[in-house]
Amino acid sequence: MVKDRFQEFQESVNRYRDDEDSNIERYFAVIDMEEDFLHDIFYRINLIESNVNDLARLTQLIEPLHDAMLAPLPDIQIKHKLDETIVRVREKASVVRKLLSEMNHHQETKINARHRIIRAQTEVLSQRFYEIMNRHYQAVVIHHERCKLRIIRQIQLVGKALSDSEIDKLCDYGQTVWCLQSVADLREEHHKLNDIENRHMHFVQLEKEIKELKNLFDELAHLVQEQGQSVTSIEQYMENIKDYTERVNQILPLVIDETRSVKKYIKMSLIAAFSNGTLAQIQQQLVHYGYSTYLAIGVTGCSLNILLLTRRQFRTSSCCTYFKAMSVISLIHLTVALGLYLYTLHFDDPVGTNLIACKLRFYIVQSTAMMYRWCLVIACFDRFALSSTNVRLRSFAQVKVAQRVLPINILVWLVLTVHIPIVYSIRSNICSIFSNISASLYQSVFIATAGFIIPVSVMTTCALLIRRNLAIKRQRRQQNTSQGVELQKLQSRRDQQVLIMLFVQMFFYGSTIIPLSAMSFYSALTIYITKNLDRIIRERFLSFLAEMINFLFPVCSFYLYTISSQIFRTELKLMFHSLLRCQWENTNTRIAPSGNELRNRTVPEPVGSITLGARAKKPDMKKVESITDITQQRQQRQEHLVCRVDIQ
Structure with missing residues (x-):
């Protein structure tokens, strides 16, 4: 009989849930796949697990950096290191999200073992990833609130007043210590930036207006040039017209005589053509x-x-x-x-x-x-x-x-x-x-x-x-x-x-x-x-x-x-x-078998005249063979019809 190991499996599950390392290999059997079976799935799982471990390590590094930033005089290098660590955490988190999404889309039908393995591994890794990111976000929020409270206390001690949006901007810029000079510098830089943007917009608008004026002057110059050419050409045309009118007065009588002679010639040619x-x-x-x-x-x-x-x-x-x-x-x-x-x-x-x-x-x-x-x-x-x-x-x-x-x-x-x-x-x-x-x-x-x-x-x-x-x-x-x-x-x-x-x-x-x-x-x-x-x-x-x-x-x-x-x-x-060879006789009608039956059949000799129901005349074997060949050719020709195209 098979040993009941359900209780042992349940204890392993409980120990796995209580363990912080969440290493499934310590409590459950690992399937040793032969050759390349599920090799790509386990490769993805190992890749996701390594990224999750890196993400956990990076989030652990952020907490001491937050504490160092809350020192009375924080070092600027610590701030740069904190920013770099946060950027790496975001990159790792995006990679893990992408891999988990691909794993979810990679699932096939829900009745095979492959799907169950993928789902189990994905759920474990997703749960661990969500826990790490929640801890990271909680640490970031707590650090932001602590910085905000610290800046508010310093402002109250100095007796200054800042709005919540300005305090949030200081916290977003990584300022954990408030000083009047930093706020003044921030406001001054903001005003300078606005001034530069306004000047840039004015310069752009001025450049457009200058281009429009340039195009307008170019068009005016071109128009003036064309008008000058037109005036010159009109003068030349007027002079030419004067010369042409004088010539026309001299040539017109000759042209009239020539047209009359040409019309007569055309009429005579048409008459000759129609006469022919x-x-x-x-x-x-x-x-x-x-x-x-x-x-x-x-x-x-x-x-x-x-x-x-x-x-x-x-x-x-x-x-x-x-x-x-x-x-x-x-x-x-x-x-x-x-x-x-x-x-x-x-x-x-x-x-x-x-x-x-x-x-x-x-x-x-x-x-x-x-x-x-x-x-x-x-x-x-x-x-x-x-x-x-x-x-x-x-x-x-x-x-x-x-x-x-x-x-x-x-x-x-x-x-x-x-x-x-x-x-x-x-x-x-x-x-x-x-x-x-x-x-x-x-x-x-x-x-x-x-x-x-x-x-x-x-x-x-x-x-x-x-x-x-x-x-x-x-x-x-x-x-x-x-x-x-x-x-x-x-x-x-x-x-x-x-x-x-x-x-x-x-x-x-x-x-x-x-x-x-x-x-x-x-x-x-x-x-x-x-x-x-x-x-x-x-x-x-x-x-x-x-x-x-x-x-x-x-x-x-x-x-x-x-x-x-x-x-x-x-x-x-x-x-x-068929029209020449197949001649029908109304007085002698007989249906002959086709193929090998006609060749192998023995027909008795005729006795007398042939009537309906009497003995059949002995067939001419040459005609029978020719008709059989024609029948076979027609059967083969059915595959050669001119307008049919076989669709494979």
Whole structure:
């Protein structure tokens, strides 16, 4: 049985409480820790104990110094020694307080032995520290009161009168013996100090006033100098004006004749230019051949994009949903914009004759252009959200979120472009904004800001953030030793393809939108300038070229995806392969097993004609193997979806 040692422990506690040395090692067992267990805690405890011992020793030295200061003629060295000792006591006390505070913050959970050891040691040291400081403060207060009583008795014997504040100041300065000369010197020094401070304030104020006067005189001198120069220049200008007026009177008739001849030459040049119709012919040929090519390539690419992105492998990707919506909107945009251009080559332009067609055409073209641009911006943000390590941000990259965001995007741009049907009108078979400079300025700034500045800034920011997130993921994968080398290579290749697709789209979009944005800025800057007919024709031709370049992005979106992404190329090949190889027969429908079951299964020979419920025709093993390979490739390709980024 275990021996009951509670009574022995209680006696040790009582002896420890009665002992003045408060050395816990004399009465209690000291834990001998192995290696470095609690080494830092005991080091702090020993440090605090040594400081407390020094503090006790210093407080004991102060008491005889107080007695020596109360001698009839105290030595000045004793006063200096007392001041130094008090300063050391304060420093030691601040060190002990800081260490005890750190020990209190260092405590962990309240259920382990470490906390109990720290708390016990801290309480003992804190109690001893408080007792020492209380004794020190009591000694200081007693010494202060004794000095005060002594000075009061001396003042009463001399017959002088001092206020309590003056007596306290003498005690604070360490004066234990009162003398009239010391009080007089103190008052004199105080008056001198006040006088010096007042004089210093006067000197500072005087210096400021002198600086202000100097600055004022400098300004006056500079102003006088400028006025003199102005007067001199006015005199010179007056003389020059006199000479110029004399020359103008001589040259003016010649200038009038020259301007008349120049006007005739300009008119003849414009007539010749319009008769040749060079720019008009170039624009007509570009519309005929360029826009017809755009329409064929763009409709084909958008249709293939829609077919490719509606496949089952891409339905679970949110950014593919944005790409699919962008393809549908681009198809509408190209059909309306380019179709009307080609229609005007052979028939009358309805936009220039019908006001409803004019307003509706520009409204649809402008709203759809903003819709597919901002679909790309939202897709960039979707990729950034999917590559982020933040769970809440990754929740944005979901198909259901994309299905909610797309209608909002469409509705927003239908509302923001509603000013177009209001400000557009027809004049001289031309549909444009007439006699409304504010509306023209707003339209130019709106296209430049909403179509170029904000989208390009957002896409650039998202691209940089995606690159940072992918670098963080790559670093984490390198640190994860449990992952295979092949999987790391596969994930690195995915990240590179996503970045390549993103940068290619951003670069191509920025390249195609820059000319149109530049023309919008130019129109906004020159809207208040009066332009001649030749300049208007050139500006319209340049606007036509900028618009033609802008159509390249929706036309080439499918081809950009295909060129920049191997996954798109593989999926496109598989789609065409499945359309060519997988032919369905309505009269012969059979569901074949997949994988090894199909290869290992024996099919009996056919007997006669095949009907529903009869024997099945023997399968062609080459076709079965090709279909099985396609199935396996599709299973592997599910990890290669173009818009998904694995989050480690």
